[in-house]
Amino acid sequence: MAGIRMVGFDADDTLWRSEDYFRAAQDEFEQIVGRYVDIDDVADRLYAIEKANIALFGYGVKGMALSMVEAAVTITDARISASDVHRIVGLAKTLLQHPVELLPGIRDAVEAVAGAFEIVLITKGDLFHQEQKVRDCGLADLFRRIEIVSEKDVSTYRRLLEEFDCPAEAFAMVGNSLRSDIAPVLTLGGWGVHVPYHLTWAHETEAEVAADAPRLRVVASADALPEALRSIHEAAAGA
């Protein structure tokens, strides 16, 4: 085998901060709704509605905001005021306007990896918002392809690898989500580098990947990425 030929990077919470802002919005949502009801499962009830709406709304800020509006009405038994609903729409606007904040060490790590392999960016969510962040992140020129997809599952990665003309065995994906970045690529016979983030949306933890799965490396931070990929490259070359 020729080793690794191409490395894919996830974006949200891998290249730049994202879940922190979603979590802050959710905290504000809980405060707004908390003025109407005294219950401790607001977060669970919001997540249940978000999850039920994914099939219609997909991922991203706008879908989250519509689910929040719906959850606010339901949770308060339709007592929430119009002004508070307006504040919830405002949470979405704040999220969409947040400047891109790269994670520590990521610029050096991506540049080092780009020096050794072809790299591509594979991110899911809202096309408009993701394009904005890609444009603003200052790393876009390093990537050979930038793919914004609506779902990151086995069939998406299969299609992309065909388009890239890259066999799965020669592809490694770097990301913070076991569900979206690691599990489907391992299933296809590719390699994964899991970089856990300190916050993970419940949805993205719903995956079963053994910590000792073959072709998986786990690193604690961006500066360990180049070495992890070198080691994967050698293992793939020897396979």
Added chain:
Amino acid sequence: MAGIRMVGFDADDTLWRSEDYFRAAQDEFEQIVGRYVDIDDVADRLYAIEKANIALFGYGVKGMALSMVEAAVTITDARISASDVHRIVGLAKTLLQHPVELLPGIRDAVEAVAGAFEIVLITKGDLFHQEQKVRDCGLADLFRRIEIVSEKDVSTYRRLLEEFDCPAEAFAMVGNSLRSDIAPVLTLGGWGVHVPYHLTWAHETEAEVAADAPRLRVVASADALPEALRSIHEAAAGA
């Protein structure tokens, strides 16, 4: 010149019905809000808010729904009830679940054009919703590429034509929107076939294209498309 090599098709209101459903949602919105205020410029005030939000939300149903929620709060001076806000979110869900309805004659027209030229689909809006419609429309296999973009302007078409490796002079775009389908392609030196739809969102009419612009054809319905493209092909070959 070798004539036309590639034909691009718009999707919403060119291949399938879309604006009718948006308009129905807007009518419902006006009825909901009309129970709180007696004014006749609800549609204008909604459009003003939608337009101001495009830079943040982009196009599509979810952004429209968030703008509607915001407009409902503003227009009613925050008097709108939570239940009515919930109904507005419901309008978005109805729109997103609407089955794809091809326009009369479009299947035959697209098949005929695909027999003569390479065809591509270029549509803007929400990635998730557009992918759903493309999957359900039954025409996807005819297109060599399907491009869902966040904006259809000169720079988008320039990038796509580079990716397609097709000079603008050999490209014709078919669509209902002068602003998004015709004007930018003509600007680049390409050809346009305008198929006006009986309803057009105010935003899409904001373009200046002379009715007698060179390299533009206007047809009344899908069945005139193959002939219009043949005539463009001959004109391009003779240019």
